[in-house]
Every structure is written in C-alpha cells, then in structure tokens.
Amino acid sequence: xxxIVADCLSKVYPVAIKQPGLRGTLSHFFKRQxxxxxxxxxxxxxxxxxxxxxxxxxxxxxxxxxxxMLTGLIHPSSGRVRVADNIPFQRNRAFxxxxxxxxxxxxxLLWDLPAMDSLRINAAVYGISDRxxxxxxxxxxxxxxxxxxxxxxxRKLSLGERMKAELLAALLHQPQILFLDEPTLGLDVNAQAxxxxxxxxxxxxxxxxxxxxxxxxxxxxxxxxxxLLIHQGQLIxxxxxxxxxxxxxxYRQVKLELEQTMLDAELAPYGEIESISGREVCFIIHREDxxxxxxxxxxxxxxxDLTITDPPIEEIIGRVFKSGLxx
Amino acid sequence: xxxLHKSRVFLSVYYANMLEYRAELILWVLANSMPLIMMGxxxxxxxxxxxxxxxxxxxxxxxxxxxxxxxxxxxxxxxFEKEVVEGRLxxxxxxxxxxxxxxxxxxxxxxxxxxxxxxxxxxxxxxxYPQSLWLPRGMxxxxxxxxxxxxFILRFLIQYTFAMFxxxxxxxxxxxxxxxxxxxxxxxxxxxLNVFPExxxxxxxxxxxxxxxxxxxxxxxxxxxxxxxxxxxxxxxxALFWVVNRWLWRRGLKHYSGMGA
Numbered sequence: 001x002x003x004i005v006a007d008c009l010s011k012v013y014p015v016a017i018k019q020p021g022l023r024g025t026l027s028h029f030f031k032r033q034x035x036x037x038x039x040x041x042x043x044x045x046x047x048x049x050x051x052x053x054x055x056x057x058x059x060x061x062x063x064x065x066x067x068x069m070l071t072g073l074i075h076p077s078s079g080r081v082r083v084a085d086n087i088p089f090q091r092n093r094a095f096x097x098x099x100x101x102x103x104x105x106x107x108x109l110l111w112d113l114p115a116m117d118s119l120r121i122n123a124a125v126y127g128i129s130d131r132x133x134x135x136x137x138x139x140x141x142x143x144x145x146x147x148x149x150x151x152x153x154x155r156k157l158s159l160g161e162r163m164k165a166e167l168l169a170a171l172l173h174q175p176q177i178l179f180l181d182e183p184t185l186g187l188d189v190n191a192q193a194x195x196x197x198x199x200x201x202x203x204x205x206x207x208x209x210x211x212x213x214x215x216x217x218x219x220x221x222x223x224x225x226x227x228l229l230i231h232q233g234q235l236i237x238x239x240x241x242x243x244x245x246x247x248x249x250x251y252r253q254v255k256l257e258l259e260q261t262m263l264d265a266e267l268a269p270y271g272e273i274e275s276i277s278g279r280e281v282c283f284i285i286h287r288e289d290x291x292x293x294x295x296x297x298x299x300x301x302x303x304x305d306l307t308i309t310d311p312p313i314e315e316i317i318g319r320v321f322k323s324g325l326x327x
Numbered sequence: 328x329x330x331l332h333k334s335r336v337f338l339s340v341y342y343a344n345m346l347e348y349r350a351e352l353i354l355w356v357l358a359n360s361m362p363l364i365m366m367g368x369x370x371x372x373x374x375x376x377x378x379x380x381x382x383x384x385x386x387x388x389x390x391x392x393x394x395x396x397x398x399x400x401x402x403x404x405x406x407f408e409k410e411v412v413e414g415r416l417x418x419x420x421x422x423x424x425x426x427x428x429x430x431x432x433x434x435x436x437x438x439x440x441x442x443x444x445x446x447x448x449x450x451x452x453x454x455x456y457p458q459s460l461w462l463p464r465g466m467x468x469x470x471x472x473x474x475x476x477x478x479f480i481l482r483f484l485i486q487y488t489f490a491m492f493x494x495x496x497x498x499x500x501x502x503x504x505x506x507x508x509x510x511x512x513x514x515x516x517x518x519x520l521n522v523f524p525e526x527x528x529x530x531x532x533x534x535x536x537x538x539x540x541x542x543x544x545x546x547x548x549x550x551x552x553x554x555x556x557x558x559x560x561x562x563x564x565x566a567l568f569w570v571v572n573r574w575l576w577r578r579g580l581k582h583y584s585g586m587g588a
Binding site: 068071072073074075091093096097099100101103107108110112113117118120121122123124125126127153170 | 329332333336337340343344347348414415417418419420421422423424581583
C-alpha cells in the first residue's frame with residue numbers, strides 16, 4: 001500500500017505584479033494587480049514505503065510547492081493528497097510525528113544556543129524520554145559525525161555542520177517519511193557526500209521513505225532509483241533513473257584521446273562534437289549509431305584511448321528542457 | 328506530567344537564550360524608562376497644581392507603571408511577522424505543538440532574565456527617594472500580582488491577534504504601532520486615569536487599555552478602583568481576543584503559502 005498518494009494535485013495562487021519605476025510603484029500602491037500562477041497542475045503519483053525518490057525540475061517548476069502540499073503547509077487548490085493515511089493539511093499529531101521536512105537554509109535551531117538546547121525542545125515536543133533522547137542523539141551524532149559540535153553555539157558552526165545539526169533536529173523523532181528540499185545546498189563536496197551517505201544509511205536502518213529535491217545530480221544518482229520530473233507544474237516523467245536516461249537521452253558520450261591534435265573540420269564527420277581540449281575530444285553519439293560510429297573512429301583516427309559514458313544528468317535535464325521535448 | 332516537563336524544558340532553553348543577550352537586557356530595561364520621566368513631570372505638576380494625587384502618590388504610581396511595563400512588555404507581533412515573511416513558521420507548523428507556545432515561553436523566560444535588573448532599578452529608586460517607599464496593604468498586593476499576570480496575558484493576546492494579520496498584509500506590526508498610540512495615552516502610562524475628566528475616564532474604562540497598566544498599578548499603590556469590574560473586564564477582553572485570535576489563526580493558515588519557505 002502506498003505511503004504517499006497524490007491524485008490530480010493542483011495549486012493556483014495569486015502573485016502581485018508591479019511595474020518598475022515611480023509610476024509603477026504609485027499605481028501598485030493604489031491598485032494591486034495580481035496574476036494567477038498555476039504552480040502545480042494535475043500531478044499524480046504514488047510512493048511506496050521505503051522508497052527513495054528524487055524530485056527533479058528547473059527552478060520554479062513546482063517542486064517546493066508540491067512538497068509543501070505533501071507536508072500540509074499549504075492547501076491544494078484541487079486534487080487529493082494522502083500521506084501515511086492522513087490528510088496533511090489537517091496536521092494531526094499522528095501525521096506530524098511521522099514526517100519531517102528539511103528545507104535547505106531554513107533553520108529551526110536557535111541561533112545563539114548550542115544545537116543541543118534546540119534538540120531538548122524537540123525531544124519535549126515529541127514526548128521523547130531522557131534516556132531515549134540520549135540514545136537517539138548518540139546514534140544520529142555518530143551517523144552524522146557531529147561529535148562535540150552539538151555543544152557549540154549554532155552560529156559558530158560551519159555551514160556543513162549546521163546543515164547536519166538541522167538534519168539531526170529534523171530526524172530526532174525518527175520520522176518514517178522525509179521530505180528534503182535541497183538538503184545539500186551550499187555544502188562543499190565532502191559535506192555533500194557525508195549528508196548523502198547519512199541519508200542512505202538512515203533509509204536502510206529505519207526503512208524510511210524519502211522524497212528529495214536537489215540541484216546536485218550526485219545526490220539523485222547516489223540515493224534515488226526512481227525520479228519524478230516536473231516541468232511548469234506538470235509531471236512529465238515518473239520512473240527509474242536509468243529509464244530517464246533512455247527516455248530523454250538516447251545518446252552516449254564518447255571520449256577520445258588522440259595521438260595528435262586535429263582540426264574541428266577533420267573531426268566533424270564522425271559525430272556531434274561536444275568539446276575539444278588539445279588531444280582530447282568528446283563526441284555525443286546517438287545510441288543506435290554507437291557501434292558503427294565507434295568502429296569508424298577506431299579505424300580512421302589515431303586513437304590512444306576511448307571511453308564511452310552516459311552524459312551527466314544535469315546535461316540531460318538541460319537538453320530535455322531546451323530541446324522542447326517536454327512541450 | 329508531560330505538560331510540566333515540556334514547560335520546564337521550554338522555559339529553561341529560552342531562559343538560556345535570553346541570557347545570551349546580557350548587555351541588551353540592561354538596555355531593554357532602560358529603554359522602557361518613560362514612566363520615570365513622566366514621574367518627574369507629574370511630581371513637579373503636583374507640587375504646583377491641584378490634582379487628586381499628591382507628589383508621593385505620583386511617584387509611587389509611576390514606579391509601579393515602570394515595574395508593570397517591565398513585566399508586561401510584549402514583542403510577539405515582530406517575531407511572528409518575521410516568521411511568516413521569512414517562512415520560518417513552516418518548520419514550527421510541522422511540529423505537533425502550537426507555535427504560539429514558543430513565543431509564550433520566550434516571553435516568560437525573558438521576564439525572569441530581565442527581573443534582576445528591573446528590581447535593582449526599583450530598589451535604587453527607593454534608596455534615592457525613601458519617602459515614596461510603601462508596602463501594599465492587605466489583599467492589594469495579591470490582587471495586584473494577579474492583575475499584572477492577567478495584564479500580560481491580555482497584552483500578549485491582543486498583540487498576537489494583530490500579529491495574525493501578517494498572514495495577509497505581511498506588515499502586521501503597523502497595526503500594533505497604530506494601536507500603541509492609544510495604549511500610550513489610555514493605559515495610564517502617561518498619566519493616571521484619576522486626572523482624566525470623569526466622562527472620559529468612564530468611557531476609557533470600557534476599553535482594554537486601562538487594564539494593561541492603570542488598573543494593576545492602582546491596586547499596587549492602593550488607589551481606589553473597582554476590583555470586580557477590573558478583573559471582569561480583563562477576563563472578558565482576554566476571552567474576546569482569544570476567540571478572534573484562534574479564528575484568525577485558522578483562516579490565516581489556509582492563506583499561508585509558506586512565503587520564502
């Protein structure tokens with residue numbers, strides 16, 4: 001039985017329009033004009049318990065709005081949503097105890113106090129006993145490598161440490177469903193990797209369901225088997241990550257190292273050139289042509305080394321939106 | 328037991344938070360010293376004119392006003408507005424506790440953090456002006472304490488109700504600032520209601536303002552007030568603002584779009 005059900009979910013909200021300049025300011029002061037924005041249109045999907053699902057889409061696609069409807073922060077304009085057998089907007093205690101939402105830079109920790117104090121508040125709110133509190137903090141601190149950081153004022157922590165402490169605070173009540181909006185935004189590569197690692201082990205240890213949005217494809221590829229792709233408020237793909245590649249990017253990246261540099265014109269007949277840097281050339285080749293193209297490259301060019309990879313997902317998503325594939 | 332435990336944790340954490348602002352605490356206490364300025368003015372005025380209160384009465388009244396202001400100061404509208412506009416309300420809404428409890432705990436904890444400075448200033452006042460020292464008589468002290476607690480509750484409820492408009496206007500503090508003008512004149516902060524014309528006083532006593540300062544201050548000093556009407560009015564106004572507050576909260580939440588969240 002699915003733990004998250006979104007059925008024809010839509011959200012329309014008014015946004016004030018103001019023209020620039022003094023004239024615009026004055027007319028805005030006397031007469032407000034609004035335009036209706038269809039942030040989310042007829043989005044339907046189901047998520048099973050324990051699944052880790054990536055939520056992809058460009059800025060303003062409707063990802064955060066959908067997460068807010070799933071967590072009950074905003075009321076859908078139409079459609080039906082059920083999370084852990086509850087209607088989120090009713091914000092029942094039973095529902096709130098099962099979920100958490102982590103929003104990149106939105107802090108719930110008290111800025112001037114050590115994170116431990118905010119954690120004590122959370123423990124009191126969720127009715128966690130002192131013994132259990134110590135056990136969970138110990139366990140999560142270890143998983144997040146946050147030892148000794150919880151007794152320093154939050155403002156003295158680095159961005160990565162603060163984000164981990166926020167995660168700890170958001171997971172203290174051991175929620176079954178995690179909604180994560182850009183959980184690694186602004187973190188350096190090491191911190192991103194450790195947050196990712198943590199989420200993976202949290203999912204395995206507690207069989208938690210995770211729905212996450214991220215600008216970093218590494219988050220999605222490391223954590224999610226399934227992705228939802230949203231564009232202009234509409235769900236345009238729901239399926240396996242590999243399927244997304246096949247569906248929207250039926251091509252491969254072929255990287256060559258040549259014995260000597262060659263001109264663009266000499267290389268052009270072999271395929272679409274993505275980049276040339278000295279003796280290294282990168283071609284984009286349609287999957288159907290791959291065998292024939294590679295054989296031709298090896299036969300006709302002075303090749304030292306050749307590798308075939310999937311193009312990075314950032315690029316695929318970029319191509320999907322640029323090429324109008326989704327219009 | 329759960330409630331006691333929660334209250335203890337909330338108060339101890341917010342008290343610790345308040346103590347982080349040691350220097351600010353003294354400034355906050357001093358920033359509310361307008362009653363002491365008014366005291367100087369009214370003592371001078373009483374010496375030269377015919378008022379129903381003597382210089383000593385004015386001195387006692389205004390030191391009480393100072394104390395009550397310290398104990399009933401509320402800033403929830405500013406905090407709540409910031410939470411709504413910056414979207415920081417969202418994580419609070421996802422916890423199984425009404426976000427209002429955070430504000431209440433924060434305000435109560437601040438009272439305890441501020442108290443030593445307040446009492447030190449009051450003690451200093453009596454050292455400098457020993458003639459004005461007095462002890463509330465009989466039940467006066469007990470009733471005054473009850474009235475001060477109720478005054479804080481009422482002031483908090485009024486401002487928290489205005490704060491709810493942040494869901495729609497995003498600048499709810501403007502309402503509070505407009506209201507403050509009436510509060511300043513009608514609560515007894517600038518002058519005790521005893522010096523108001525009888526007709527004006529009779530009308531003002533139907534509003535919530537005098538119960539925020541004048542009524543508890545009068546009980547503390549021992550000025551004649553209608554105790555029954557006073558407590559009745561405080562409870563009635565608190566109940567009214569509570570109902571409006573909860574109604575606006577429910578409507579506001581539907582309107583809340585998690586701005587900036």
